[in-house]
Amino acid sequence: MKNVMKYMLIISLATAITAGKGLAQKAVRKTARVQVEYFKGPDKTENLVATLIVKEKRYVPFGEAMLYFYCLNDTARILLDKIKTNDAGKAVLTVSNNPKITKDPEGKITFIVEYKGSSAVKAAQRKMAIRQGDLELSFFQKDSTKSIEVSATETGADNQRTPIAKVNILFYVQGTFSLYNFAKEKTDENGIVQVAFPVDMPGDTTGVLTIVAKIEENRTYGTIEAKGEINWGKPIQPVKEKKRGLGDTDAPLWMVYTLIVLLSAVWFHYLYVVYMMIKIKLAR
Amino acid sequence: MELDAKATRALNYFIPQMVSISKSGMVQVGILLVFILGGLYALVVQIVEGHIVTGMRDNVVWGLYIANFIFFIGISYAGALISGILHLLRVEWRHPIIRIAEIITIISTIIGPAYILLCMGRLDRLHHLALYGRIQSPIIWDVLAISTYLIGSIIFLYLASIRDLAALRDYPFKQKWRKKLYRFLAISFNGNAKQNRFLERGLTIMSAIIIPLAVLVHSVLAWIFGMTLRPGWHSTIFAPYFVVAAVFSGTGVLIIALWVFRKYYHLESYITKIHFNYLGIILMILGALYGYFTFSEYLTSWYGSETWDMEVLYKLFDPHEYWWWFFFSAILGVALPVLVILIPKFRNINSITAVSVIAVFALWVKRYLIIIPTLETPLLPLQDLRPEYIHYTPTIIEWLLTFAGVALFCFLFFLFSKFLPIVSVVKGEEGTNYAELRKKVMQRVLKRKIKEEKRKASQKLQHI
Amino acid sequence: MEKGKKKQSRRKFFFKTATAAIGAIGGAGLIAQSCETKKESGETMTLLSPDGKLVEVDKANVAPARMPAHGKNARKGIPNKKFVMVIDLARCRNARKCVSNCQKMHQLEPEDEWIKVFLMQDSDDTAPYWFPKPCFHCNQPPCVKVCPVGATYKRTDGLVLVDNERCIGCKFCMTACPYSSRVFQWKDPGQGKEDDENYSPETSVPHKVGTVGKCDFCPDMARMGKLPTCVTGCPNGVIFFGDKNEDIVTNGTESFRFSELIYDRAGYHFMAELGTEPNVYYLPPVDRLFDYKKGFKTLTPEQAEFYKKSIVHKH
Missing domain, CATH: 1.20.5 (Single alpha-helices involved in coiled-coils or other helix-helix interfaces)
Known part of the structure; x- marks a missing residue:
């Protein structure tokens, strides 16, 4: 993640410098930068996420700004959409099933995201080319060894699927707050990779674990994610509420009994004394 | 009810004092009222502004109020133990002092818990104790124990006063409310054999039950501190230590009260040197016992020299921090009463009273030294730039409320003396x-x- | 007037954090379960969900961003979770971002710190080090034991929380806590009505005068699959947080098996001898990334001087 950020930083800085050369005298305008990332989720939706940042003291997200999304077709730029950035400076274009998006003969899609600038902020743009990849995740058991298999394929210009070879696949266990990386393997010539299932990881109470396989921030394919669930983890004991104890809602029983015995002993005597008073009153 | 000559004489002596007040008495009550009003003002300020007006902060969350609380609950022992034990043992000389002792008990058992209330951040949620009370908490133990103790003390005092109330009922008072009140409270007591038997039975039961109850109340109070993991508090001898300290201070206050009433109401014929001598000897024995506990407590933690304990001890022994107060409260305030009473040559009414004053004041300081230095020494000391968060200094508001408590104690005593003879008139x-x-x-x-x-x-x- | 302004700015702040938090990548479907529907403002805004989808929401539904459990639900834990924190003392340089983030999240006064950074030294001859200390959420919490009304309570997910609508302000828990983790509201914080329906023990806001507050591990964030704010705020990844049951802890960028991390780095409990069984573990300050003196840079000279003087000796 950090590496890609750095990489994008350099690229966009370079573009910003070259783009801004002609406007050098208007130095008062702030420098803007566009960062573009491509995501394909486990539900196969594809999104292009563009982030617009502006240089104040450091770079900060720039919200409420219009970003223009283009697809490069041969030499023409086809406008896909105009989207305003949110407060985090992000604008998201849905790529899946967009008929305006076309691939070049090599199977690449080239996007251009442009910020046209304003009186206060300089214009910025960024170009990104990706290939449409896909991950399939499956589980299988041979004898007693449990494994995960992932096959990576890409869809070319002619909608033919071909395997992606020698690409890094990262394997994660889905946690509450993060993904825990337990394996990293390259695919073979058939675009297939197998890793051992992390059987010592605790799952939920029935042992269900969510496994995530990813091609992560790849220069050609962006980020592609596949997900699968299976009950091969170690089941955990369901957490039950402790009923009685010093730190619980109800007191330990010996405490309750002691208290009742003590209080009732004292109050019985009080009542007896009150009874004596009544007897005094009656014995006049 | 038929009274013997002695009782009639006593009644005739006390009743004029009950229905009238001298000029100097007015002035004294006026002074008390000024202090009480000062306390009321402080209370209003604290309620309006919040606890920020006190010297308490995140480090020292309990201050003067809790010291006062322990102090007042401590002196409440005067009545409970002294009158309970003396009654059970049928000690003959107890009669003139037993009423005073019991009144001390009741008043201080009312004022003491009031200081807990002052220390609470949300008085408006007091009912949560009943709604959500958890009996694992020593505070709930305290609430139960103190309320039971207070009710027991009231029953005890009432039973011990029935004979006097009957005598007062038969006295031709001018005020109608007095007549009505005494008639109601005397529950038709006329001193026949049956009634006397029932009364004696009640008194014996109450005096027997009030003793373990009193021990329990102060143990529970000590456990509020003992149950925490704090140096200087987390000690197994805390409960008996508090009990002994309480009886010690209770006896001291009883001696002072006797002296004051003897002077104020000219009771020289009722409260004599014998009472002072006997109580003095009790005070001496308790003082020695208390000194032994103190020595044992500090010797153990000093010898073991665990870092936590040592940090509190260093503070207590540091002349720039608490040494002189510690010296006064744990050494001088104990040694002096014991020595003065031990030597027959020094033993007289005034000297016994004087050392009682020293002992009582020393014990108040000791309570302060139990609370503050320990709270100023948490296991993980705060690194806070605000000095008031590290060191505790009581504010004027807290002092006002402290003095108001003492004034209220005296004032309630005064009120009581206007309503019942301060010395029991009719002997059982x-x-x-x-x-x-x-x-x-x-x-x-x-x-x-x-x-x-x-x-x-x-x-x-x-x-x- | 003052108060009104303050409130307004707070709401604005709320709104900003909300959008920023939602906009950030990572996290779970906040929008899907939009809280109590307030009056629709008609104004919509577009937000990005963690998996890159765009969602249109009414602005009124976004603030407040935090959707904690209320009432009885706030007393139960998040099912089958056991939250733990691991603090890597080798990485801390007293950047104090955990402190400031926590103060922002819990609307604390600048002096009130629910996570504190101590300057520690185990004995005169050993090296000083910085020691961030949140509430330890002990499994045997002394504070919960002594609470007379059950205002502070232990949940099944390991958290120790304070219900400021029940607390009577006796401060017993503050004397019982051996780690000085608790803070009292000595004066009215002026944060709106007493019976604020937004109040939850899971967010601890708005504060109430005369009650006790402390670090709550941000459980409302955990409900959304987000890390406590001290974890995300730390520039050096000092603080790891996670679920002990699933054995994963993370500081936002790195994830470890909890058991492996503790085993490999010899994680320990602070003052384990007290028997409180904390849910916060420390990794010893060995092979430190920073000289402890670096930590003085974030302090004013006055503060630095104070810290040097009042260095805490661990017992």
Whole structure:
């Protein structure tokens, strides 16, 4: 993640410098930068996420700004959409099933995201080319060894699927707050990779674990994610509420009994004394 | 009710003091009222502004209020233990002092918990104790124990006052409310044998039950501190230590009260040197016991020299921090009363009272030294730039409320003395009853012996 | 007037954090379960969900961003979770971002710190080190034991929380806590009505005068699958947080098996001898990334001087 950020930083800085050369005298305008990332989720939706940042003291997200999304077709730029950035400076274009998006003969899609600038902020743009990849995740058991298999394929210009070879696949266990990386393997010539299932990881109470396989921030394919669930983890004991104890809602029983015995002993005597008073009153 | 000559004389002596007040008395009550009003003002300020007006902060979350709380609950022991034990033992000289002792108990058991309330951030949620009370918490133990103790003390005082109330009911008062009140409270007591028997039974039960109850109340109070993981608090001897300290201070306050009332109401014929001597000796014994506990407590933690304990000890022994207060409260305030009373040459009414004053004041300081230095020494000391968060200094508000508590204590005592003779007027019959009982028992033993002898004699006869 | 302004700015702040938090990548479907529907403002805004989808929401539904459990639900834990924190003392340089983030999240006064950074030294001859200390959420919490009304309570997910609508302000828990983790509201914080329906023990806001507050591990964030704010705020990844049951802890960028991390780095409990069984573990300050003196840079000279003087000796 950090590496890609750095990489994008350099690229966009370079573009910003070259783009801004002609406007050098208007130095008062702030420098803007566009960062573009491509995501394909486990539900196969594809999104292009563009982030617009502006240089104040450091770079900060720039919200409420219009970003223009283009697809490069041969030499023409086809406008896909105009989207305003949110407060985090992000604008998201849905790529899946967009008929305006076309691939070049090599199977690449080239996007251009442009910020046209304003009186206060300089214009910025960024170009990104990706290939449409896909991950399939499956589980299988041979004898007693449990494994995960992932096959990576890409869809070319002619909608033919071909395997992606020698690409890094990262394997994660889905946690509450993060993904825990337990394996990293390259695919073979058939675009297939197998890793051992992390059987010592605790799952939920029935042992269900969510496994995530990813091609992560790849220069050609962006980020592609596949997900699968299976009950091969170690089941955990369901957490039950402790009923009685010093730190619980109800007191330990010996405490309750002691208290009742003590209080009732004292109050019985009080009542007896009150009874004596009544007897005094009656014995006049 | 028929009164003997002595009781009639006493009644005639006390009643004028009850229904009127002298000019100097007015001035004294006025001064008390000024202090109480000062306290009320402080209370209003604290309620409006919040606890920020006190010197308490995140480090020292309990301050003067809690010290006062322990102090007042401590002196409440005067009545409970002294009058309970003396009653059970049928000590003859207890009569003139027992009423004062019991009044001390009740007033201080009312004022003490008031300081807990002052220390609470949300008085408006007091009912949560009933709604959500958890009996694992020592605070709940305290609430239960103190309320039970207060009610027991009131019953005890009331029972012990029924004879006097009956005498007052028969006295021709001018004020109608007094007549009505005494008639209501005297529950038709006229001193017949049956009533006396019931009354004695009640008194014996109450005096027996108030003793363990009093011990429990102060143990529970000590456990509020003892149950926490704090240096200087987390000690197994805390409960008995607090109990002994409480009886010590209670006896001291009792001696002071006796002296004051003796002077104020000219009770020289009722409260005599004997009372001071006996109470003085009790004070001495308790002082020695308390000194022993103190020595044991600090010797143990000093010898073990665990870092936590040592940090508190260093503070107590540091002349720039608490040494002089510690010296006064743990050494001088204990040694002086013990030595003065120990040596018969020094033992007189005024000297006994003087060392009682020292002992009582020393014990108040000791309570302060139990609370503050420990709270200023958490296991993980705060690194806070605000000095008031590290060191505790009581504010004027806290002092005002402290003085108001003492003033209220005196004022309630004064009110009580206007309503009941401060010394019990009508002696119970239990003295003669006791003698009769002895006689009866002896007779029974004698009879049994005679029977035995007869039986043996007849057996011998049969043998022959 | 003052108060009104303050409130307004707070709401604004709320709104900003909300959008920023939602906009950031990572996290779970906040929008899907939009809280109590307030009056629709008609104004919509577009937000990005963690998996890159765009969602249109009414602005009124976004603030407040935090959707904690209320009432009885706030007393139960998040099912089958056991939250733990691991603090890597080798990485801390007293950047104090955990402190400031926590103060922002819990609307604390600048002096009140629910996570504190101590300057520690185990004995005179050993090296000083910085020691961030949140509430330890002990498994045997002394504070919960002594609470007379159950205002502070232990949940099944390991958290120790304070219900400021029940607290009577006796401060017993503050004397019972051996780690000085608790803070009292000595004066009215002026944060709106007493019976604020937004109040939850899971967010601890708005604060109430005369009650006790402390670090709550941000459980409302955990409900959304987000890390506590001290974790995300730390620039050096000092603080790891996670679920002990799933054995994963993370500081936002790195994830470890909890058991492996503790085993490999010899994680320990602070003052384990007290028997409180904390849910916060420390990794010893060995092979430190920073000289402890670096930590003085974030302090004013006055503060630095104070810290040097009042260095805490661990017992």
